[in-house]
Amino acid sequence: MAIADNRQRLMPLPDDLLPGRCQTLAYPEAVILVNPELPELTGEVDDKYQYSCENKDNQVHGWICFKPLVGFWQITPSDEFRTAGPLKQNLTSHVGPTTLAMFHSSHYAGKDLVLSISPGEPWKKVFGPVFIYLNSASNGEDASFLWEDAKMQMMAEVQSWPYSFPVSEDFQKSEERGNVCGRLLVKDRNISDDYILASGAYVGLAPPGDVGSWQTECKDYQFWTRADENGCFSIKSICTGDYNLYAWVPGFLGDYRFDAIVNIISGCDMDMGDLVYEPPRDGPTLWEIGIPDRSAAEFYIPDPDPKFMNNLYANHPDRFRQYGLWDRYADMYPDTDLVYTVGLSDYRKDWFFAQVVRRKDDGTHVGTTWQIKFKLDKVDRSCSYKLRVAIASATLAELQVIANPILNIHLLHGIMKD
Structure with a gap:
């Protein structure tokens, strides 16, 4: 199974999860492998949630077979139809071999992301398309070629988005969509008298709502990108409709929302110019624990109990x-x-x-x-x-x-x- 350059492993087989071959842990998806087909996996934990991935990184994952050398890959060129924004975690692949295309899920979020359609409420949405890619290599070649080739194909599919072949009028083609660009700056006088470039900011268009509402939005489309080192951003191939522009800047507390509604029409190229985010502040910072970046990665992460190891994540980010x-x-x-x-x-x-x-x-x-x-x-x-x-x-x-x-x-x- 391969999810990323540093997340690849030989996986247990489906029979390894049968009673007598494994020991179930606190929830049925997590097991200790007691008598697996591959003896080197004995004693390891397998849990499908360990292979989850953030939407923004979930573009290609799949499987390699060694005899013969073939690969089976799912490629998702755009996450515009996935819910809750770029940091929402979703399942990818797990024992089966199973490959999942997760479009909508309340995993890691709870009832806030359970889709609710009121009686008589009109609603429609196109999920996908996703691309299934098969590749192969000659005997004697390095199996890693299959993963590298799948990544190359993924980049080609991203460049091809939105696809032109769907015949449904609900899937808008490239010429029917619009583009937005601009630059995001940070104004924080307790740090600098000058505007600060919002380097690496996450900038996105999502349905109109309160500040931060995109995190629980699960009915419509969202379009996200990351600003460059100068705070400049460009979002392409946006479906027509009304949006708010949202953003956050790693290292700065809080959320940004552009006050006016952004109306995307077919063929538009909208330059929003310089946008200024003023983080919430009442004075200088007296002390701070950690980094406001929507992650707990900088804090202390303990070693697992030796009884509950998945060796994939030994000394792993x-x-x-x-x-x-x-x-x-x-x-x-x-x-x-x-x-x-x-x-x-x-x-x-x-x-x-x-x-x-x-x-x-x-x-x-x-x-x-x-x-x-x-x-x-x-x-x-x-x-x-x-x-x-x-x-x-x-x-x-x-x-x-x-x-x-x-x-x-x-x-x-x-x-x-x-």
Whole structure:
């Protein structure tokens, strides 16, 4: 199975997941391989959720057969029809060999992404097309050629989007769509008196809504791109209709939304000029834990329990996908909870990557209380001080924040698994 350059492995066989060949873990999709066909997989965890991928990266995945050397690939040239924006996680491939084209899913998000159509409400949407690609190599060639060739084909399909062959009038062709370009700047006087280039910003068009509403939007189309180092962006082949333009800039808190509705008509080339995002701020930053980039990757990710290893993710950037890491918090803090001291603690080592519950001996769970300790040498009582919390993801969770009279802040977390 191959999902990315660094996410490829020999997979268990379907029979390896039958009773007696594996041990089921906390949920039926996750198992320990007890007696697999490939002995080298014995003792490893397999879990289809470990092979999930963000929409923005989910363009080609599939399988390689070694005898004969053939590849089976699913290529998705555009994620415009997928829901909830570029960072939404979706399943890709798993034991089967199974290849999934996930168009709509509430995985990792919960009921907010369950599609709801009211009685009598008109609704239609084109999902896809996706491209199934088969390739082969001569005996003796390196099997990696098949993956590299599939990536080349993926890039060709991206250039061919939108396809011209669908006959449905609901699938708009290239000449029926429009384009938008512009430049995004950041205005933050507590950092610089000059405008800051929104380098690497995510910029997208999604149905009109509140700031950040694209994260739970699941009925219509979304079109996203990343700005270059100068904050310049270009979004091409946008379906006609009304949109808001949304954006966020890694390293800056909050969401941007252009106030006016953006109306895309056939054949338009709209230059929106310079757009300015002013992050929420009431004064200079006194302290900050982590990086506001919609990820917890910079925080402390523990090693998995040796009993629950998937060797694909050993020393891997995506090691957070290892099974059972939520229980490692209780191993590290069996009796007391995390205490972080600003100026002394290091979030790369001292801030656990997920706020989780603690399991009690009777099988129930209790929330955990984290503390942030900090000292202010001088307090201006005529000013307001704000704590801003950026949450990468939350499902069935409650966050309580309590500040005591001496400005120690306690974070109370309770997260239940669906």
